[in-house]
Structure formats: C-alpha cells, structure tokens
Amino acid sequence: MKKFVYLIIFPLLLACSGGGSGGDDSPQPNKVTSLQIYLSDTTTIVGQSLIFSVIDNTGQTRTSEAKFFVNDVEIQGSKYTFNETGKFQVHATFQGISSQRKEVTVNPVPIEYKKRVMVEDYTGTWCGWCPRVSYALELLEKETDDAVIVAAHQGDPMQFSQISALMSAFSVSGFPTAIINREQKWTSPQPNNVAQVTAKLAQKAYIGLAINPTIDGRNLNINTKMSIGYNYSVLKLGVYIIEDNLEYDQENYTSYYNGAAVLRGFKHHNVLRASLTNILGDQLPNDEVGHGKDYEKTFNYSIPAQYNKENIKVVVFVTEGSSKVVLNSRVAEIGETQEIEKKE
Structure with missing residues (x-):
C-alpha cells in the first residue's frame, strides 16, 4: 500500500517542481526599452557647438555609451560643431534602440550694429x-x-x-x-x-x-x-x-x-x-x-x-x-x- 501511494505522489511532486519556461514572461525592470535625447539648445549659429545627452527609461544616463547622429551620420562623441546653416535632425542609439529625433536650426553668424x-x-x-x-x-x-x-x-x-x-x-x-x-x-x-x-x-x-x-x-x-x-x-x-x-x-x-x-x-x-x-x-x-x-x-x-x-x-x-x-x-x-x- 505504501508503495502504491509513493507511485502516485512522486510524479505529482515532479510536476510541481519541474520549473517550466513560464518565468521568461515576468517583467525585467532594468531592461532598456526606450531612450530620451536632450540638446543644450535647439537653435545655434554657425561655428558654435551643441552638447547632446541621453537617458534611458530606467533613468540611467547613457551618454558615454550611446552613438549620436546628425542627419543620420554618426558623429564622434556627444558634442558637435555646426559649420553650415540650415535645419538638422539629431538622434541617438543604444543597444539597437533609437531615441526620438530633435531638430536643430543653425543660423548665420549675426551682424552687430551700433546700439542705442x-x-x-x-x-x-x-x-x-x-x-x-x-x-x-x-x-x-x-x-x-x-x-x-x-x-x-x-x-x-x-x-x-x-x-x-x-x-x-x-x-x-x-x-x-x-x-x-x-x-x-x-x-x-x-x-x-x-x-x-x-x-x-x-x-x-x-x-x-x-x-x-x-x-x-x-x-x-x-x-x-x-x-x-x-x-x-x-x-x-x-x-x-x-x-x-x-x-x-x-x-x-x-x-x-x-x-x-x-x-x-x-x-x-x-x-x-x-x-x-x-x-x-x-x-x-x-x-x-x-x-x-x-x-x-x-x-x-x-x-x-x-x-x-x-x-x-x-x-x-x-x-x-x-x-x-x-x-x-x-x-x-x-x-x-x-x-x-x-x-x-
């Protein structure tokens, strides 16, 4: 009789402890799913530099690890000097995720006149x-x-x-x-x-x-x-x-x-x-x-x-x-x- 009970309970225990793959669906709070890009300004003049930074959805700064792009061309680092006038699109990527795009307007160097x-x-x-x-x-x-x-x-x-x-x-x-x-x-x-x-x-x-x-x-x-x-x-x-x-x-x-x-x-x-x-x-x-x-x-x-x-x-x-x-x-x-x- 004891042997019979054992034969019934043992498979049940195996079933309960057999760790299927259901744990993969649990949330991962530290997973990066989005990026937010920040610019020191959105308007500048020829010859001036802007500084870019990136924060992910967990609140972590990713500026040193991210890649930055101006008009889809990758730049070196997170600082960029604009050498021509016009409107430019800036975005960043990290771990295959892209930030939103932000527009920068670059104006000519201003001409100064006598002030009154x-x-x-x-x-x-x-x-x-x-x-x-x-x-x-x-x-x-x-x-x-x-x-x-x-x-x-x-x-x-x-x-x-x-x-x-x-x-x-x-x-x-x-x-x-x-x-x-x-x-x-x-x-x-x-x-x-x-x-x-x-x-x-x-x-x-x-x-x-x-x-x-x-x-x-x-x-x-x-x-x-x-x-x-x-x-x-x-x-x-x-x-x-x-x-x-x-x-x-x-x-x-x-x-x-x-x-x-x-x-x-x-x-x-x-x-x-x-x-x-x-x-x-x-x-x-x-x-x-x-x-x-x-x-x-x-x-x-x-x-x-x-x-x-x-x-x-x-x-x-x-x-x-x-x-x-x-x-x-x-x-x-x-x-x-x-x-x-x-x-x-």
Missing part, C-alpha cells in the same frame, strides 16, 4: 514729481549721445492723442513713469540710477537703423532704412514725430531745479506729437525679414501749423514679433543724413 537705448517718459505739466525724471534725462544726455528719448504727455496742452492706448499697453498707472526699451521701468529716484539706462548700451544689436528726414514747406519726407543681421521671423517698425523747446509752466514737488514750486516757462523736450505707424509698430513684409536683408520705407507727414517745424525730430524703433521690447532705436533732426552704423 530708448526711454519713454510718461509725464504732464500738472505732475509735481515729474521734474525728477526730467532732471534724470538731462543727466542721461550728458552721459551718452546714444539715448533716444520720447516724452508722452497726458492731461496738459501737449497731450499725445493716443496716450491712453500707450499707457494701457505698458501698464502705466502713475506719473512719472519712465520705461527703458519698453522692457523695464526706470527705478526711482531716476537721477540716482542713470547707470540702469546706460547699461542697456552694452547689449548687442542685430538691427541697424538710419533716418533721413527732408522738408518742403511743411511737408516732411522721412526715408527710413533698416539692416537686419539676424534670422528674425517677424519684425515691427515704429515711427514717431517729436518736438523740442515747448515752454509751459511745470509743477514741481521735488528739490530739483532749485526746488521752485512752479517752474515758470519750463522747456519741454522730445514731446511726442504723432505716430506715423501703429504705436507698437507696423509689421514688415515677411519676405523682407531675415539675416543680411535690408528694408527701406518712406513716410510722409504734414507738420501742423501750431508745431514749430524747426524743432521737429523723428524717432524710429524696431521690435520683434509679439514682443514689445525695443531691439534698437534712433532719432534724427530734419535735414540730417544718416547711414547704417555697424558696431565698431
């Missing part, structure tokens, strides 16, 4: 604290010839017709407000922070500008020229008319100008009179924008009888796309002849 800084002063004769900015602007003009100043008046005889739209566009809620390159508010007290403005002159400018205003009677002809040194996709050009030497009494709560409560016959300069474009600029035709391209446009303006044509000047500025930041700007007097100025 634009300051817009929101002001009014009724504003007793506004002479603080007026005084700061005088200090700025002593410091540099490369400041382009626009004074946008509100609530006085010099009020700009579109002042409300300008204030809304740049969230101006109080006076005085001074904005640098439509990007940054000038910190108060402005006379103590002139360096905040002049520091912008150290930035690179890839837009060159020239203005040539001529006059016939009261008809002003304004030839504007632009040279583009970078592959911008969308640019806007703004053109303003400003006037100097307007005399109006100015309220003064400050200690500047000897602390007089009212500055009698105060001379107001760079007063914004008209915009010959949208106040934020008009978009250039798409086929006129790109590295190495030049753009030229002429504007006409009839100077109103109440304006002194001898004191009229023209301001131009350029912005990119939907950004309001001024890339470069310039100002010219009537009769002045300007050329595009590259960086020295």
Whole structure:
C-alpha cells in the first residue's frame, strides 16, 4: 500500500517542481526599452557647438555609451560643431534602440550694429514729481549721445492723442513713469540710477537703423532704412514725430531745479506729437525679414501749423514679433543724413 501511494505522489511532486519556461514572461525592470535625447539648445549659429545627452527609461544616463547622429551620420562623441546653416535632425542609439529625433536650426553668424537705448517718459505739466525724471534725462544726455528719448504727455496742452492706448499697453498707472526699451521701468529716484539706462548700451544689436528726414514747406519726407543681421521671423517698425523747446509752466514737488514750486516757462523736450505707424509698430513684409536683408520705407507727414517745424525730430524703433521690447532705436533732426552704423 505504501508503495502504491509513493507511485502516485512522486510524479505529482515532479510536476510541481519541474520549473517550466513560464518565468521568461515576468517583467525585467532594468531592461532598456526606450531612450530620451536632450540638446543644450535647439537653435545655434554657425561655428558654435551643441552638447547632446541621453537617458534611458530606467533613468540611467547613457551618454558615454550611446552613438549620436546628425542627419543620420554618426558623429564622434556627444558634442558637435555646426559649420553650415540650415535645419538638422539629431538622434541617438543604444543597444539597437533609437531615441526620438530633435531638430536643430543653425543660423548665420549675426551682424552687430551700433546700439542705442530708448526711454519713454510718461509725464504732464500738472505732475509735481515729474521734474525728477526730467532732471534724470538731462543727466542721461550728458552721459551718452546714444539715448533716444520720447516724452508722452497726458492731461496738459501737449497731450499725445493716443496716450491712453500707450499707457494701457505698458501698464502705466502713475506719473512719472519712465520705461527703458519698453522692457523695464526706470527705478526711482531716476537721477540716482542713470547707470540702469546706460547699461542697456552694452547689449548687442542685430538691427541697424538710419533716418533721413527732408522738408518742403511743411511737408516732411522721412526715408527710413533698416539692416537686419539676424534670422528674425517677424519684425515691427515704429515711427514717431517729436518736438523740442515747448515752454509751459511745470509743477514741481521735488528739490530739483532749485526746488521752485512752479517752474515758470519750463522747456519741454522730445514731446511726442504723432505716430506715423501703429504705436507698437507696423509689421514688415515677411519676405523682407531675415539675416543680411535690408528694408527701406518712406513716410510722409504734414507738420501742423501750431508745431514749430524747426524743432521737429523723428524717432524710429524696431521690435520683434509679439514682443514689445525695443531691439534698437534712433532719432534724427530734419535735414540730417544718416547711414547704417555697424558696431565698431
């Protein structure tokens, strides 16, 4: 009887312990099944290098073991210098697995032009604290010839017709407000922070500008020229008319100008009179924008009888796309002849 039981149980034990191949279907947490490639940038210029890296699905860095390809041609290592313009596809492989492809845009080496800084002063004769900015602007003009100043008046005889739209566009809620390159508010007290403005002159400018205003009677002809040194996709050009030497009494709560409560016959300069474009600029035709391209446009303006044509000047500025930041700007007097100025 014992022998019979043994004959039955023994085969069952063999069946239970006989380790078939079912274990091959269990998950392998350390198995590499996918790769993610990373680039130090997706836009560069000719002659610059990008660095690539790879991480697998387990979180392990595989950069030193992976192979990298630019337009399906294997490169040495994980750093690559692009020597021509265009769009390039970059991917990596490891253990027979390929990463996703990423596109790199390589632009020509930018052309640099002389940089100027634009300051817009929101002001009014009724504003007793506004002479603080007026005084700061005088200090700025002593410091540099490369400041382009626009004074946008509100609530006085010099009020700009579109002042409300300008204030809304740049969230101006109080006076005085001074904005640098439509990007940054000038910190108060402005006379103590002139360096905040002049520091912008150290930035690179890839837009060159020239203005040539001529006059016939009261008809002003304004030839504007632009040279583009970078592959911008969308640019806007703004053109303003400003006037100097307007005399109006100015309220003064400050200690500047000897602390007089009212500055009698105060001379107001760079007063914004008209915009010959949208106040934020008009978009250039798409086929006129790109590295190495030049753009030229002429504007006409009839100077109103109440304006002194001898004191009229023209301001131009350029912005990119939907950004309001001024890339470069310039100002010219009537009769002045300007050329595009590259960086020295």
